[in-house]
Amino acid sequence: MHKVIAKKCSSYDIPKIKNAIDSIFTKTDFYPTLKSLSSVLLKPNLLGAYPPDRAITTHPNLVAAVIEILKDHKIAISLMDNPGGTVSTMKAYQLTGMENLAKLYGITLINPVKNGIYTYNKNAKYIVSKAFIDAEAIINLAKLKTHMYTLYTGAIKNFYGIIPGLAKSNLHRLAPNPKKFAEFVVDIYEIIQDKVAFNLIDGIIGMDGNGPSTGDVKKFNLVLGSKNAIALDYYASKFMGFEPEKIPITRITAEREGLDFNDFKLSGDFEENFVLPNCNIQASKRKNLLLNLLTVPLKGVIKRFFWTIPYFDPKKCIQCKACVKFCPGKALTLDANDLAPKLDTQKCILCMCCVEICSEHAVSLKKSFLGKMLIQEHDASKA
Numbered sequence: 461m462h463k464v465i466a467k468k469c470s471s472y473d474i475p476k477i478k479n480a481i482d483s484i485f486t487k488t489d490f491y492p493t494l495k496s497l498s499s500v501l502l503k504p505n506l507l508g509a510y511p512p513d514r515a516i517t518t519h520p521n522l523v524a525a526v527i528e529i530l531k532d533h534k535i536a537i538s539l540m541d542n543p544g545g546t547v548s549t550m551k552a553y554q555l556t557g558m559e560n561l562a563k564l565y566g567i568t569l570i571n572p573v574k575n576g577i578y579t580y581n582k583n584a585k586y587i588v589s590k591a592f593i594d595a596e597a598i599i600n601l602a603k604l605k606t607h608m609y610t611l612y613t614g615a616i617k618n619f620y621g622i623i624p625g626l627a628k629s630n631l632h633r634l635a636p637n638p639k640k641f642a643e644f645v646v647d648i649y650e651i652i653q654d655k656v657a658f659n660l661i662d663g664i665i666g667m668d669g670n671g672p673s674t675g676d677v678k679k680f681n682l683v684l685g686s687k688n689a690i691a692l693d694y695y696a697s698k699f700m701g702f703e704p705e706k707i708p709i710t711r712i713t714a715e716r717e718g719l720d721f722n723d724f725k726l727s728g729d730f731e732e733n734f735v736l737p738n739c740n741i742q743a744s745k746r747k748n749l750l751l752n753l754l755t756v757p758l759k760g761v762i763k764r765f766f767w768t769i770p771y772f773d774p775k776k777c778i779q780c781k782a783c784v785k786f787c788p789g790k791a792l793t794l795d796a797n798d799l800a801p802k803l804d805t806q807k808c809i810l811c812m813c814c815v816e817i818c819s820e821h822a823v824s825l826k827k828s829f830l831g832k833m834l835i836q837e838h839d840a841s842k843a
């Protein structure tokens with residue numbers, strides 16, 4: 461039986477979060493493990509260099525609450541993540557509030573540039589930052605958000621961050637559809653899973669709509685935790701309104717590990733059938749459906765009528781070139797006089813990385829008339 465504890469928590473007041481996490485650790489019998497550890501590496505979701513109120517990254521006060529509990533147990537603490545693309549990790553540490561935490565609590569922030577790598581061969585060749593593999597134990601501090609490409613992003617997807625920024629681009633190129641990409645994410649989780657001592661999800665303020673970076677900031681008022689990342693994702697995604705068994709990353713991980721969803725047990729402040737009343741998952745479901753359709757073998761024919769392409773808004777673009785440098789399909793160019801990147805539609809693999817990476821929200825998806833009709837019809841049939 462894999463326990464998941466979900467606690468109500470309506471603010472980022474550190475003592476309140478600490479109480480919630482203390483209850484989660486107690487009810488999952490995590491304290492005996494914690495007491496046996498001398499060091500822990502914290503793995504927040506630092507997708508990019510964003511301030512905490514954008515709800516893209518794990519909130520620093522939740523990280524602070526965990527740090528205070530670990531310090532009470534005299535555990536040495538370090539923290540690391542690899543943001544997406546060419547974003548500087550040190551800048552991400554600064555803007556997300558992690559740098560302040562390091563100064564306040566004396567924890568170590570690991571700079572990936574100075575950290576080595578290991579490589580693993582599974583469905584692809586994976587380059588992994590050494591610190592995660594060398595850690596005595598990892599506490600996963602994920603964020604509750606929708607995701608256009610993977611539907612939902614929570615505990616397991618957070619481990620995609622053990623791959624250094626630009627190496628992620630190559631993996632997207634090798635996995636040009638959501639299902640293949642989910643297999644890669646599960647491979648990566650399998651590389652690290654023995655090191656993962658505990659998983660928490662920051663759902664106090666999360667994101668719905670077009671997550672993981674361009675969606676809507678929503679107050680969900682909860683913190684969830686489990687020793688088991690799959691069980692945690694099962695309930696967190698269910699709370700958002702998803703059918704967890706239809707989320708490829710959750711399904712593939714459970715299949716590979718031979719886990720039965722009936723072996724997951726929820727307790728805490730919420731009932732088994734609880735669904736967040738204000739959570740919009742339709743936008744990510746629509747985008748995911750269209751991306752799946754456009755990456756099937758008949759894509760040439762389908763694309764003619766049901767196309768979707770990234771659109772780069774010249775009024776919002778600041779010509780930073782982050783998307784151009786990262787683009788796995790090498791489909792973007794930005795010349796000196798351009799106001800926004802130019803797209804080569806033949807090269808675009810619809811990975812959505814440009815949407816995810818752009819800090820200015822300058823990238824959106826343009827759909828054909830028939831594409832919009834199809835998605836609306838699909839939604840109506842589900843109603």
Ligand code: SF4
Nearest residue numbers: 777778780781783818
């Ligand atoms: S679209 Fe966004 S990421 Fe790309 S160059 Fe413009 S501002 Fe930078």
Ligand code: SF4
Nearest residue numbers: 787789808809812814
């Ligand atoms: S243009 Fe955007 S969606 Fe297309 S391949 Fe490049 S990053 Fe991916």
